[in-house]
Amino acid sequence: xxxxxxxxxxxxxxxxxxxxxxxxxxxxxxxxxxxxxxxxxxxxxxxxxxxxxxxxxxxxxxxxxxxxxxxxxxxxxxxxxxxxxxxxxxxxxxxxxxxxxxxxxxx
Amino acid sequence: xxxxxxxxxxxxxxxxxxxxxxxxxxxxxxxxxxxxxxxxxxxxxxxxxxxxxxxxxxxxxxxxxxxxxxxxxxxxxxxxxxxxxxxxxxxxxxxxxxxxxxxxxxxxxxxxxxxxxxxxxxxxxxxxxxxxxxxxxxxxxxxxxxxxxxx
Numbered sequence: 001x002x003x004x005x006x007x008x009x010x011x012x013x014x015x016x017x018x019x020x021x022x023x024x025x026x027x028x029x030x031x032x033x034x035x036x037x038x039x040x041x042x043x044x045x046x047x048x049x050x051x052x053x054x055x056x057x058x059x060x061x062x063x064x065x066x067x068x069x070x071x072x073x074x075x076x077x078x079x080x081x082x083x084x085x086x087x088x089x090x091x092x093x094x095x096x097x098x099x100x101x102x103x104x105x106x107x
Numbered sequence: 108x109x110x111x112x113x114x115x116x117x118x119x120x121x122x123x124x125x126x127x128x129x130x131x132x133x134x135x136x137x138x139x140x141x142x143x144x145x146x147x148x149x150x151x152x153x154x155x156x157x158x159x160x161x162x163x164x165x166x167x168x169x170x171x172x173x174x175x176x177x178x179x180x181x182x183x184x185x186x187x188x189x190x191x192x193x194x195x196x197x198x199x200x201x202x203x204x205x206x207x208x209x210x211x212x213x214x215x216x217x218x219x220x221x222x223x224x225x226x227x228x229x230x231x232x233x234x235x236x237x238x239x240x241x242x243x244x245x246x247x248x249x250x251x252x253x254x255x256x257x258x
Contacts, residue, residue, distance in 0.1 A: 017215035032201055058213040061221075064204030066197050068173050068222040068255070075208070078215035 004099040006087050011106040012079040020051065020059075023072040024089050024097055030065040046097075048090040049073055053083045079103060142196055142232075145203040149194045150234050153242045160245040162233045168225060171255030177220040178233050180243075190217035192236040199229035224255035 004024035012018045024046070031043025049061040059075045083103040088096050163177040178193050189212045195205035208219050223231070228250040235243045
């Protein structure tokens with residue numbers, strides 16, 4: 001498992017639609033798989049993703065078994081000013097993995 | 108219903124039923140019951156409209172463990188009316204749920220891209236729920252060369 005990553009344009013104009021890309025390395029084990037000896041592999045899933053802009057939630061995802069390992073998420077956001085973006089991946093165990101980005105304005 | 112029409116469907120109910128049959132593509136006609144249950148749990152029993160949603164997936168996925176998927180609702184949203192939720196389901200995975208996304212007025216153009224697991228070739232279903240309760244859906248068939256293990 002590693003630190004999640006976030007990618008967004010460095011700057012935007014007010015009203016622009018900006019694309020936010022995030023990813024995290026995670027096995028996303030569903031608990032349904034077996035190892036080569038036939039033993040069940042313990043469940044270990046990220047079940048939630050949340051994105052906040054200036055503290056307000058702008059996007060979230062609830063992840064089920066069909067979400068892939070090393071999940072990626074891309075979503076849009078309207079630039080309404082300088083924005084401090086915080087994203088967090090939340091594991092079923094409660095562990096949280098946070099990545100932050102900043103959108104500045106250009107004229 | 109007042110019970111006076113036990114002999115059969117009223118003309119109105121009959122034409123309604125016929126329209127439903129015609130409008131529903133075969134794609135959605137026979138979903139496995141656990142898929143149907145997962146959809147109902149997510150979107151309730153609101154009437155569902157076909158189309159209005161772009162679902163982009165590869166026709167043939169080499170690796171079922173990492174299948175790129177993109178859902179795009181071809182519409183700008185803002186104050187007043189926006190896409191509230193997008194739900195993805197798989198028809199032939201061990202469990203039907205893939206992911207559910209929560210969007211809002213800040214989402215601008217409602218678009219979500221991610222990667223999913225498909226255990227075998229099957230249909231992927233996207234349901235889009237608007238803030239005013241309108242539900243739209245679309246489906247895409249994906250062939251899978253190597254299944255994404257037991258998902």
